Amino acid sequence: MANACGVDFGTSNSTVGWSRPGQSALLHLEDGKPTLPSVVFFNAEEDAVHFGRAALANYLAGHEGRLMRSLKSLLGTSLMDGQTEVQGRALPFRTLLAQFIGELKRRAEQAAGREFTQAIMGRPVFFVDDNPEADSVAQQTLADIAYAAGFKEIAFQYEPIAAAFDYESQIDREELVLIADIGGGTSDFSLVRLSPARAKKAERRDDILATGGVHIGGTDFDKYLSLACVMPLLGMGSRLKNNSEVPSSYYFNLATWHTINLAYTQRVWHQLKDVYRDVLERDKLDRLLKLIEHRAGHWLALKVEEGKIALSDAASTDLHLDRLSPIHTLRLERVGFDAAIAHLVTRVESTVSNLLCDAGIRPDQVDTVFFTGGSSGVQLLRERIAALVPSARRVEGDLFGSIGAGLALDALRKFG
């Protein structure tokens, strides 16, 4: 049994892996499930904090409080040192994040029946695009939080290298593999030589031909789907009496998971009351004001995400928006979704083609493309990535578990 665990703190879901002979590495973190959704709900009525699925259920049941999802997206941004307010009390984001990592550790230890002081923590190839300084601040912040949560020794590993180790444990010959980990916050890639013999080496630097990534993931797909199809129902794009548009910032905040709470400030409320006086389509602004009054921003974002996921398997889906007033049923079409995210897909695609180019690898040399991460379910994205390596075999890993399982292998190798 390994001494250390692997911690995959994800934008949407987190896992903890621990290598044990003959058993799945993933520890059960909530209701017998290996994932703990990366969600914190601060319940103001009970003055209590809830995590994961329970946090979502608590929020959706209508309790007064603050929900935070996509906390990882705050790392490396100026918002990280900010806070959200609950009944006049400031709740620093840093505290919420530390509570979540602490809870992950506690639950993993309970499932394993032992303490973990050493861990390999996963990290995206870039927390922040094109800004190495902000990127290292992000890693340091996460390290500080992990130490504050009780880990004594940690090391970081790129998430798409961890996924590679997980895939390597399943093959019986050498392969040149493109790993594609499309998660909630980032799309991460590695180009690696894998084989059972290479897996035994302590030093893998020569086997890693390239790593790359971009800060685009499922939360961005939710955002652009929402902006294109849902926010117009709440008045986005509507005109004021002077013919200018309602400011779009309110809608951007509501469509972006980690900024939803910014729509709930007193200042925004007063501004929107002013906008309401001047807007031509008052019914839409009414919807927006009621949504904010009921703190239903996360409910709406969850509905949009549900619709997006349904579009992975269907050409269209109906969203029953029963907390909007009046209630509205919205039909979402795959073609509309594809158009809303086309610019993001193109950026992810060019990240992969640059990576192949930098590594000096011809597309036909790649044997396998390995998909993991929930957003690899987005058909358009998967097709476009696979098309870059047309002769590669397509393999789908455990979409939510490969990183945690691979980090567990890495932890065994590094800490014994």
Ligand SMILES: Nc1ncnc2c1ncn2[C@@H]1O[C@H](COP(=O)(O)OP(=O)(O)OP(=O)(O)O)[C@@H](O)[C@H]1O
């Ligand atoms: N079938 C599906 N089709 C499309 N998207 C999906 C599907 N299932 C889940 N997702 C999306 O996948 C994302 C979560 O994936 P995952 O758990 O791999 O991310 P993460 O590891 O938390 O994020 P990251 O690694 O970027 O920090 C969410 O945005 C979710 O909406």
Ligand SMILES: [Mg+2]
């Ligand atoms: Mg991930």
